[in-house]
Amino acid sequence: MGLDWTTFLLEIVNFLALLWILKRFLYQPVLATLAERRAGIARTLGEASDKEARATTLQSQFESRLADWEQEKAAARSAFDAEMAAERVRQLDLLSHDLAAERDRGAAVEAHARETLRRELAAQADKEARQFASALLTRLACPELEARLVDVFIEELAGLPDARLATLKAAHNGHGPAVVTSAYPLSDAQRERIASTIGARLELPGRVEFGLDASLLAGLRVSLGAWQLDCSLAGELGVFAEAPSFAN
Amino acid sequence: MEAAHIVFQLGFLQITSTVVTTWGILLLLGVGAWLATRNLSVASPGLVQTALEGAVQSIEAAIEGVLPGRSGLLLPFVGTLWIFVAVANLTGLVPELHSPTGDLSTTAALAFLVFLSVHWFGIRSSSLKTYLHHYLTPSPVLLPFHLLGELSRTLALAVRLFGNIMSLEMAALLVLLVAGLLVPVPILMLHIIEALVQAYIFGTLALIYIAGGMQSQEASHASDTTSSNAPDKKGSST
Structure with missing residues (x-):
């Protein structure tokens, strides 16, 4: 130790x-x-x-x-x-x-x-x-209507202007007689009035011949050579049918 | 508890069992350190290397805790103290061997080395004059007390370790003689703990003494600097 x-x-x-x-x-x-x-x-x-x-x-x-x-x-x-x-x-x-x-x-x-x-x-x-x-x-269409149309034709022809009359005269120029065709037979008085009026207005020296055509329905048609004066119901209806439409 | 007997005579030197045991410890530690550090790896350390690095880093951290920045200087001495004292204390557990630290000559030698190292590191950290001057502070009257303190703490260091280890071995021997074979086992476990604790205490006290020697002269130098600057401060204040 x-x-x-x-x-x-x-x-x-x-x-x-x-x-x-x-x-x-x-x-x-x-x-x-x-x-x-x-x-x-x-x-x-x-x-x-x-x-x-x-x-x-x-x-x-x-x-x-x-x-x-x-x-x-x-x-x-x-x-x-x-x-x-x-x-x-x-x-x-x-x-x-x-x-x-x-x-x-x-x-x-x-x-x-x-x-x-x-x-x-x-x-x-x-x-x-x-x-x-x-x-x-x-x-x-009936004879009474035709008589009335005859009257209308006579009035229209009587009141036709001279210029138109001159044209018709020049177109006929003596080519035969005027031929009046009616739908119904015309009385003598009517024939006389028509003939005298045509003769007076159109100064036609020849006679007027008359004929029947039922297709005219009523009224008459005057043939002057190549010309025709139509105052028939069929003619008016044809004009009416061929007239311009109102729709146009 | 018998005293260390003389193993052989080497000229005029009587080699005791304590010295032989210490040589054995030296041999063991030296060869172990050489074997353990032969193939150190930076990338993949093994188990032994990890344990060694942990131990060294622990010692380094303990020194850094007391003296920051001085671990490189003190690590070999303090670390060797811890390792040697711990191994020497545990040697008593080996049959037929006695702890070298159970011999007052060994503990006195270690305490004397600590005493020298305190002055050695203290002088190295500054100069001899500065170091010796701290014995005169705060008053030269305290010089005898400083010297008495140096001697008494060195003596206490030696006697504390010697007394604890010697008493442990003696207690174990007495219990073994009185109680039988297995009863001293708790005493031996207490021996392990006591051996490690005493090693830690011895190394820590040495570290604190060295740190005190290094810091006391620094404190003395600082107080001198302060006192030398005091008149300037007074003058500037007036």
Whole structure:
């Protein structure tokens, strides 16, 4: 339990020897390894930091580019919207114009069809009216009507203007006798009146011949060569039938 | 508890069992360190390398906690103290062997080395004059007390470790003699804990003493600088 100086000194030497051994074979290698690893970690961290900085730069560039793209996209979209609006307005105008033209054309076609129908209806009514008048007058034909027509002929011939009379005279120019055709037999008095009137007005030197033609229905027709003076019901109905339609 | 016996005589030197055991520890630690650090890998450390790195980093962190930035200087000495004292304390668990730290000569040698190292590192951190000057602060009257403190704490360092380890071995021996074979097992487990705790205490106290020596002369230098600047401050204030 006492202090042995030899042991004391040898233990000092032993400890110093152990200090050198551990420093040489333990601390230095381990510390060197740790330092190398720390340096590697620091290097890796530095590289990571550089990469992070580069990534941050790239990210900022990308975000800036993305913002530019967004602006360009917004501008392009607004231009496209404006162009689409203008095109829509143009197409609407074109469609309105086409619709107006189509409406006008339809109105014209409809008006034409309506006018055609109106004309057809008017022509049909005119035709039916003439047929009705012809049927009615045909049924009314009788000697009394013929006598009245004789009177009308005499009055008309008596009141015929001189210019017309001159034309008739020039056209006859002595070509045979005047032929008076009637639907019913004429009385002597009627024949006398007719002959005297024709002779007086047309200054015909020859005699007047009389004939019958039931197709005249009523009244008489005077043939003067190539000319005829018609005062018959059939002649009037023919004129009436050939007269221009009221529909026109 | 018998005293360390003389194993052989080397000239006038009587080699005791304590010295032989210490040589065995040296051999064990040296060969172990050489084998463990032969193929250190930076990229893929093995289990032993990881344990070694953990131990060294723990020692380094403990030193950094007391003296920031000085771990490179103090790591070999303090680390060797911790490792040697821990292994030497645990050697008592091996049958037929006694802990070298159960011998007052060993603990006194270690305490003497700590005593020298306190002054060595204190002088290295500044200069001899500055270091010696801190014994005169705050008053030269306190110089005997400083010297008495140096001696007493060195003595306490040696006796504390010696007393604890010797008493542990003696208690285990007494319990083994009295109670039988298996009863000393808890005592042996207590021996392991006590051995590690005593190693930690010895190394930590050494570290604190060294740190005190290095920081006391820095504090002394700082107080001198402050006192030398005081008249200027007073003058400027007037």
